[in-house]
Amino acid sequence: MALDQPPRELARRILHKGAVGSYGLCDVELPDGQRTTLVVLAHPGAAAVVPFLDARRIVMLRQYRHAIGGVIWEIPAGKLDAGEAPELCALRELREETGYSAGRLVRSGEILTAPGFTDERIHLFCAYDLTPGSATPEPNESLELHEVELAEALAMVERGEIIDAKTIVGLMHAARAVGLRA
Amino acid sequence: MALDQPPRELARRILHKGAVGSYGLCDVELPDGQRTTLVVLAHPGAAAVVPFLDARRIVMLRQYRHAIGGVIWEIPAGKLDAGEAPELCALRELREETGYSAGRLVRSGEILTAPGFTDERIHLFCAYDLTPGSATPEPNESLELHEVELAEALAMVERGEIIDAKTIVGLMHAARAVGLRA
Numbered sequence: 001m002a003l004d005q006p007p008r009e010l011a012r013r014i015l016h017k018g019a020v021g022s023y024g025l026c027d028v029e030l031p032d033g034q035r036t037t038l039v040v041l042a043h044p045g046a047a048a049v050v051p052f053l054d055a056r057r058i059v060m061l062r063q064y065r066h067a068i069g070g071v072i073w074e075i076p077a078g079k080l081d082a083g084e085a086p087e088l089c090a091l092r093e094l095r096e097e098t099g100y101s102a103g104r105l106v107r108s109g110e111i112l113t114a115p116g117f118t119d120e121r122i123h124l125f126c127a128y129d130l131t132p133g134s135a136t137p138e139p140n141e142s143l144e145l146h147e148v149e150l151a152e153a154l155a156m157v158e159r160g161e162i163i164d165a166k167t168i169v170g171l172m173h174a175a176r177a178v179g180l181r182a
Numbered sequence: 183m184a185l186d187q188p189p190r191e192l193a194r195r196i197l198h199k200g201a202v203g204s205y206g207l208c209d210v211e212l213p214d215g216q217r218t219t220l221v222v223l224a225h226p227g228a229a230a231v232v233p234f235l236d237a238r239r240i241v242m243l244r245q246y247r248h249a250i251g252g253v254i255w256e257i258p259a260g261k262l263d264a265g266e267a268p269e270l271c272a273l274r275e276l277r278e279e280t281g282y283s284a285g286r287l288v289r290s291g292e293i294l295t296a297p298g299f300t301d302e303r304i305h306l307f308c309a310y311d312l313t314p315g316s317a318t319p320e321p322n323e324s325l326e327l328h329e330v331e332l333a334e335a336l337a338m339v340e341r342g343e344i345i346d347a348k349t350i351v352g353l354m355h356a357a358r359a360v361g362l363r364a
Contacts, residue, residue, distance in 0.1 A: 007248060007322070015205075016198070019221055020221045020298070028322075036321070038249075039198075039202045041205075062185055066222065067220075067222045067297055069188075072297060113347050114302060114347075115250050116247065118296070119250045119251075140189070140216075142187075163303075165293040165294060165295050165351060172350075
């Protein structure tokens with residue numbers, strides 16, 4: 001199938017609208033006339049942020065994730081509210097999950113998490129000039145704050161201790177932003 | 183909610199078993215007695231591979247992805263078959279998508295793509311000593327092979343032209359593997 005002949009969508013059936021997005025099936029026709037059905041999870045998008053305490057130290061989270069049944073290292077992140085700009089989402093999630101308000105936010109990049117089945121796009125940021133405050137995590141969020149040297153976080157990526165995709169890419173962009181080599 | 187008191191799963195209802203995995207809802211009880219429902223997509227896992235043509239050049243794909251309605255840069259990758267080891271999956275997907283057989287495969291890391299709702303884990307590899315052959319992509323796969331300098335691929339990440347998460351992290355690990363700084 002050639003790239004300039006994408007499949008034609010015949011019908012899309014939503015099977016479930018939930019907190020993560022709309023899960024459904026797309027019937028598509030391939031250029032050769034064959035028909036097939038693809039699973040698609042339509043996601044609102046998300047923002048994630050590397051919060052700098054100073055030029056070397058960042059805030060990271062240990063977070064329980066039910067989908068994997070365990071605790072992992074992450075950077076603060078969350079889904080976009082309806083109509084919310086990624087920048088505002090990043091500032092809001094940072095405040096809710098860590099209590100910190102950021103005086104300066106710089107976009108560093110973006111990722112598609114799993115383009116084989118979802119359009120989820122996570123906008124990545126670095127946050128600076130932090131002012132502490134009270135965190136207000138959701139009742140079902142289970143997280144613990146840690147202050148980590150960015151260089152140590154990069155070593156944790158190398159050692160395979162940090163495996164969350166948005167966190168790895170966010171750290172890589174953050175390292176470049178402050179002139180540290182990943 | 184404390185990290186040492188994860189929610190207790192009361193029930194899990196599968197809403198759909200499809201090509202991507204089992205999509206369902208988990209009813210959980212939080213430590214404070216509150217109940218909530220979480221969306222979980224149980225995924226079989228996947229493997230992705232950076233194929234080295236020589237010390238500097240790699241094989242990359244331009245691939246059409248229906249979920250995002252467009253063409254993106256990726257490395258060869260695919261889901262694990264039932265009971266399949268990640269190494270064998272990496273070699274199989276490399277062969278199917280590019281035609282290349284690898285004489286040597288080295289594990290470079292792994293990612294969780296979206297732990298907020300799925301256990302999808304992509305095992306990352308570098309492949310060396312490639313022998314060309316015939317690609318046998320799935321009828322619904324739409325892809326185009328490109329030979330790219332690894333240094334140029336890293337520059338494409340920096341410029342935001344490569345945004346697929348497994349591809350970014352795979353390239354970062356590959357750069358480290360051959361002594362190139364990402």
